Amino acid sequence: MELTHRPRRLRTTPVLRAMVAETSVEPRQLVLPVFVADGIDEPRPIGSMPGVVQHTLDSLRATAAAAAEAGLAGVMLFGVPKPEDKDPTGSQALAEDGILNRAIAAVRAEVGDTTLVMSDVCLDEFTDHGHCGVLTTMATGAVVVDNDATVELYAEMARAHAAAGVHLVAPSGMMDGQVGAIRAALDADGAQDVAILAYAAKFASSFYGPFREAVASSLQGDRRAYQQDGGNVREALREVALDVEQGADLVMVKPALPYLDVIARVRDLVDVPVAAYNISGEYAMVEAAAAHGWIDREAAISETLTSIRRAGADVVLTYWALEWALGREQGRGRRAGGR
Ligand code: PBG
Numbered sequence: 651m652e653l654t655h656r657p658r659r660l661r662t663t664p665v666l667r668a669m670v671a672e673t674s675v676e677p678r679q680l681v682l683p684v685f686v687a688d689g690i691d692e693p694r695p696i697g698s699m700p701g702v703v704q705h706t707l708d709s710l711r712a713t714a715a716a717a718a719e720a721g722l723a724g725v726m727l728f729g730v731p732k733p734e735d736k737d738p739t740g741s742q743a744l745a746e747d748g749i750l751n752r753a754i755a756a757v758r759a760e761v762g763d764t765t766l767v768m769s770d771v772c773l774d775e776f777t778d779h780g781h782c783g784v785l786t787t788m789a790t791g792a793v794v795v796d797n798d799a800t801v802e803l804y805a806e807m808a809r810a811h812a813a814a815g816v817h818l819v820a821p822s823g824m825m826d827g828q829v830g831a832i833r834a835a836l837d838a839d840g841a842q843d844v845a846i847l848a849y850a851a852k853f854a855s856s857f858y859g860p861f862r863e864a865v866a867s868s869l870q871g872d873r874r875a876y877q878q879d880g881g882n883v884r885e886a887l888r889e890v891a892l893d894v895e896q897g898a899d900l901v902m903v904k905p906a907l908p909y910l911d912v913i914a915r916v917r918d919l920v921d922v923p924v925a926a927y928n929i930s931g932e933y934a935m936v937e938a939a940a941a942h943g944w945i946d947r948e949a950a951i952s953e954t955l956t957s958i959r960r961a962g963a964d965v966v967l968t969y970w971a972l973e974w975a976l977g978r979e980q981g982r983g984r985r986a987g988g989r
Pocket of ligand 1: 770772773774775822823857858859860861928929930931
């Protein structure tokens with residue numbers, strides 16, 4: 651055939667394909683979510699997230715150091731209190747010796763500024779009912795999460811995290827006004843430099859399932875009265891705009907894979923950096939299929955992370971962050987050695 655255009659020409663060798671690659675996934679753009687549990691002596695595997703554990707403070711420090719060494723953007727810390735320490739108001743979230751506050755201090759002491767220490771600002775890990783805030787009973791008898799009372803607790807939590815040395819706080823409870831209240835509280839403490847990564851568009855999702863096991867939460871009911879409905883993209887854009895208005899330094903879309911279109915729309919809408927969270931169920935899905943030999947694990951991970959970056963996420967939170975960064979180093983070594 652006499653063809654002027656043969657797009658296949660640019661796909662002939664690995665180096666040529668690499669030269670024209672439009673999307674890359676760099677360790678500096680990745681954040682590793684990590685769980686740290688109170689009162690355990692050994693890291694404890696999480697059944698529904700093969701390869702992910704609840705850390706002890708020691709293993710957490712070591713993992714954070716490895717993340718820094720591998721050039722990751724940061725680690726996102728989630729605290730898991732002892733079951734008997736969970737209560738209706740999540741009081742361990744505020745206690746100075748609460749597991750998350752201790753973990754932030756320990757990790758910051760370990761890594762300094764070599765990687766970012768980030769923290770989840772939410773109460774579901776700490777409450778005995780598993781909701782993201784404190785409950786109140788309406789006149790109708792309905793039990794709901796009290797928005798304004800919860801926001802006050804988030805502001806206190808953020809102050810405690812800042813005092814412990816966090817670089818970025820990430821409010822994830824989808825309460826109205828949470829970003830503004832946290833910004834004001836941090837500023838009042840002189841913590842102007844602590845940034846806010848806002849879970850701005852967070853959808854009520856079945857893919858959070860394995861996370862419940864990771865933080866030992868037995869949620870009663872569901873979160874549909876505060877997390878968003880999966881079909882609503884305009885509403886997501888409104889949430890994002892409100893968070894930027896209230897001082898969010900970065901905005902996040904979560905989950906990532908079922909909401910790639912939302913990531914793309916948000917990227918177009920705002921000029922702050924956009925993050926996306928490749929969550930527990932997205933991780934579990936690939937790991938489970940790979941364990942059965944139904945898909946090529948490494949290729950699926952690469953395709954997953956590439957798709958989230960291609961959709962427009964500047965930053966990706968993923969449980970594969972460390973593996974990805976280490977694998978890339980090895981890949982480079984192999985290529986260099988082969989010449
Ligand atoms: C709230 C929070 C959740 C996740 C991150 N922050 C759980 C939820 O809202 O139900 C989920 C992360 C994941 O599933 O990997 N503390």
